[in-house]
Amino acid sequence: FAVMGTRLFSILYVAGQTPPEGFRYVSYEVTIPKKLTPRYGQEESKGISYLLHIEGKGHMFHLRQKKAFVPKHFPVFTYNKVGELQVDYPFIKDDCFYHGFVQGQLSSQVTLSICSGGLRGVFGFDNMTYEIEPVQASASFQHIVYRLEEKEGAVRMRCGVTKEEERRQEILLQNTEKVVVKRNSQNVWWAHVRYAKVAIVVDNERFVRFDSNETVVTLHVLDIFHTAISFYDALSVQLFLVGLEIWSERNLINTATTQGAVLWDFGEWRRRSLLTRLQNDAAHLFLYKDRPPVLGIAYLETICSTHYAVGVNYFTSDNLYYFSITFAHELGHNLGMAHDQRYCRCDRATCIMARYQDITDQFSNCSYRDYFKFRNHQCLLIPPGEVLHRFTYCGNKVVEDGEQCDCGKEDECESDPCCQSNCVLRPGATCAFGSCCRNCQYVPARSICRRNVSICDLPEYCHGSSEWCPEDVYVQDGAPCRDGAYCYQGNCTTHDRQCKIIFGSQATVASEDCFRIMNARGDRFGNCGLKHGVYSKCTTSNILCGRIQCSDVDDLPMLEDHSTMIQTQAGDIECWGLDYHSGMEIPDYGAVRDGTPCGTDMMCIGGKCLHVSLLNYDCNVTKCHNRGVCNTYKHCHCDYGWAPPDCLKEGYGGSSDSGPALQYRSAVVISLFLWQISISILRRFLSPSALGRFLTIFFFLNIFLLGKMKKKRGGIFLLQVKWENNKMIG
Structure with missing residues (x-):
């Protein structure tokens, strides 16, 4: 055992793994994870499972992918030898990060990635926390599993947000404007998902410690961030890593001063530099110090602030889990969480917001209380967009001012027939992208570029002089379409059609009794809308404009998470509908669609049955001379054979907004x-x-x-x- 122990310690040392200050490895072993596959004939699972032998016992790990916590075009900012800022967009695999649980272990938690060819991450059960990583160059898929434990009598490191620091911040921040959405803002107070868009900056010492390898640094940051995500999932906070900056040549602020001064200087640098090119709700600096004064420091209750939404996190070792807790702790301060008091509790011996750090993975009841008081800050309500950076750069695959095209890096542009690496079109090319561009040339005029998708939609055609398809327009709201319905926002919809979309072609609209029974309830299963967090009962006149009610349902559809089918009885008729949880970021398929008829010359809009005259439809037979229809802008879209703008002269149809129509x-x-x-x-x-x-x-x-x-x-x-x-x- 002594020989094996020496070998394992040497493996850990070579891997750069040393225990954090005050902790020791109490268990370390080499194991070979076995990936489990379904038996023959069984359906393939959406997740993956592994069997791991740990401390003499076999444990089944069940994992599911955790995707979409970085943008598709993930910006990594670095500096060249002369100090010039540059940006790269490395390919980030988003299908190799997993969360899960250990079978048969209550309160177990697993956070792993397989991005580097093996399992890397953390897992915990039975109040014990383990880390796992692959053995480099192993021919048999060997992995190291080790368990951390606090040394007896060790002096634990603490967070830099002391009582004195809190008083200093209180004076500093007393005049800071805090943009908070009021409780009565519709669909805000009751929506339980929040989004924290965070930027990470890595200092030069940390970069050098990773052999000045940008790829290794990026993967390490992703692992830390991914682990922190697992902590915040319980709070329904979705963390999103908007970008990474590496101070590859030198530190851009003085990091050798006090932690309070470092925090202030980093906040000023973020305001002057980082925010001008990368939108973020908060930015955190990852520093490496052999003997840092504290674990980290952050401003309290400052998320969304231009000046103070920052934190500083000190690396004391390369231990992934330990540093993930530090980052989650300091970000918690930005999100309004104070340090835990004696009466604060979670299902672990200590919790994430403890003053002195320990190995844990849960927030306390006090942290929940603090966060829920603070969660309505404006930026937390905005889901992350795809393009969050504002760094103009030829080669980022985004066509910006002064560029004709952008094919990416030089090697990518070599195979692009239309665009050159200097963001200029190749000789002979007139375009490089767009639905009206084909083979580097404008598509001829009158070629269709957007087909109509319904009888209330209209087609658009290429102009022949641009790569862009004209704006999407549709038949004017209020135009009759079919079955007594009227066009509304490009659709011709009825209750019956909506039932068929949800429950299949055999389904039909239920009797009015179903609508009357369900939509008069005023709860999530039957209502005419949500206002100030309260569901509205449908009045008799609006009863057909609440939740959709269907009959003749033979097959039950596959629904998105948090959607529930409701089946009730109205006499001898079964009524089927869908509920909806307002906190979910998914479409509400169970609400009667706007534009659905609810009586003669009446349609549903916003949960109310209104007269179609409110749409101000004024396209009479004389306006387009009975040879066309009016579009969104009340312009005539002429039938084939007649020309816009009034369909009086012979032509090929279309409108002044659609582009020249197709010749037959x-x-x-x-x-x-x-x-x-x-x-x-x-x-x-x-x-x-x-x-x-x-x-x-x-x-x-x-x-x-x-x-x-x-x-x-x-x-x-x-x-x-x-x-x-x-x-x-x-």
């Missing part, structure tokens, strides 16, 4: 081409008289069908067809 001559040419082929074939099998009879029937059928498309322009069209026909037959 191409359809005629195709039809005649097929006709010519048919004649060539039939001449081999039919007598001249039989062929003549066939051609006569085919000719008049063709004229009838094409005349339907041409409508009023039939005279000119027939002459063209006759001339083409005589030429082909002759």
Whole structure:
């Protein structure tokens, strides 16, 4: 055992793993995780499972992917030798991070990544916490598993937010404006998901300690952030890493001074520099110090602040879990959490917001209380967008001012036929992107670029002089469509159609009794909307505009998380509907859609049954001369055969907003081409008289069908067809 222990300690040393100050490794062993696959014939699971032998026992780990905590184009800022800022967008695998649990272990928690070819991360059960990482260059998938424990009598490190620091911050921040959404803001107080968009900055000492390897630093930060996410999931706070900056040449602030001064200087640097190019709700600095004065320090209750939403975190070792707790702790201060008092409790011996750090993975009841008082700050309500950085840079695959195109890095541009690495079009190219660009050239005018998706939608066509498809427009709200319904925002919808979309083609709208029973309840299962956190009962006149009620439901659909099917009885009729939790960031499919008819010349809008005259539909038969419809801007979209703006003159249809419409001559040419082929074939099998009879029937059928498309322009069209026909037959 002594030999094995020495070997394992040497492996840990080579891997850079040393226990944090005041802790020791009490268990360390080499194990080979076994990935489990479904038995033959069983359905493939959405997650993955591993069997691990730890301290003499086998444990089953069940894992599911944790995705979307970094943007698709993740910016990593560094500096070159002369100190110039540069940015790269490395490919970040978002399908290799997992959260899960250990089978049969209550309160177990697993946070692992498989991005580097093995399992790396932390897991805990039975009040014990382990870390796991792959053995480098192992041919048999070996992993090190080790367990941390506090040394007896050790002096634990503490957070820098002391009572004195709190008083200093209180004076400093007393005039700071705190943007908080009031409780009665609709759909805010009751929405339980919050979003914290965080930027991370790594100092030069930490970068050098990782052999000045940007990739290794990035992966290490991702592992830390991913672990912290698992702590915040219980609070329904979604952490999002918006970007990373590495001080690759030198530190941009003085890090050798007191922790309070470092915190202040970092906040000033964030305001002057980082926020000008990277939006974030808070920024945290990761510093390396052999013997730091504290674990970290942060401003209290400052998330969303331009000046003070910052924290400083000191690395004392390379231990992933220990530092993840430090980061989660200091970010907790930004989110309003004070240090735990004696009466604060969680399911562990200590909790994340304890003054002196310990190994834990839970926030206390006091932290929950503090956070829930603070959670309505404006920035926390905004989900992360894809493009959060404002750093103009040729090569970021974003076309910005002064650029004709942007194909990315130089090696990526080598295979791009339209764009060069200097963000200029290649010689002979007129475009490089867009739905009206094909093979580096503008698509010819009158080519369709956006088809209509419903009878209340309208198609758009390329102009021939731009790569962009015209703005998406649709039939004017209030235009009659079908089944007594009216167009509304490009859709023609009815209760019956909505039931079929949710429950399948056999489903139908339920009787009015179902609507009356359910929508008069005024709860999440039946209501006419949510206002100030209270569900509104539907009045008799609005009863058809609350939650959708369906019958004839034979198959139950697969629904998104937190959606529930409701089945009730109205006499002999079964009523089916969906509930909706207002805190979920998913569409509410169970609410009656706006634009649904609720009576003669009536439609549902915002949970109320209103007269369609409120839409101010004014497209009478004279405006477009009965040869078209009005669009979103009340401009005529003409039928084929007539030209905008008023459909009086002959033309090819469309509107002043749609782009030049498609010419049907191409359809005629195709039809005649097929006709010519048919004649060539039939001449081999039919007598001249039989062929003549066939051609006569085919000719008049063709004229009838094409005349339907041409409508009023039939005279000119027939002459063209006759001339083409005589030429082909002759």
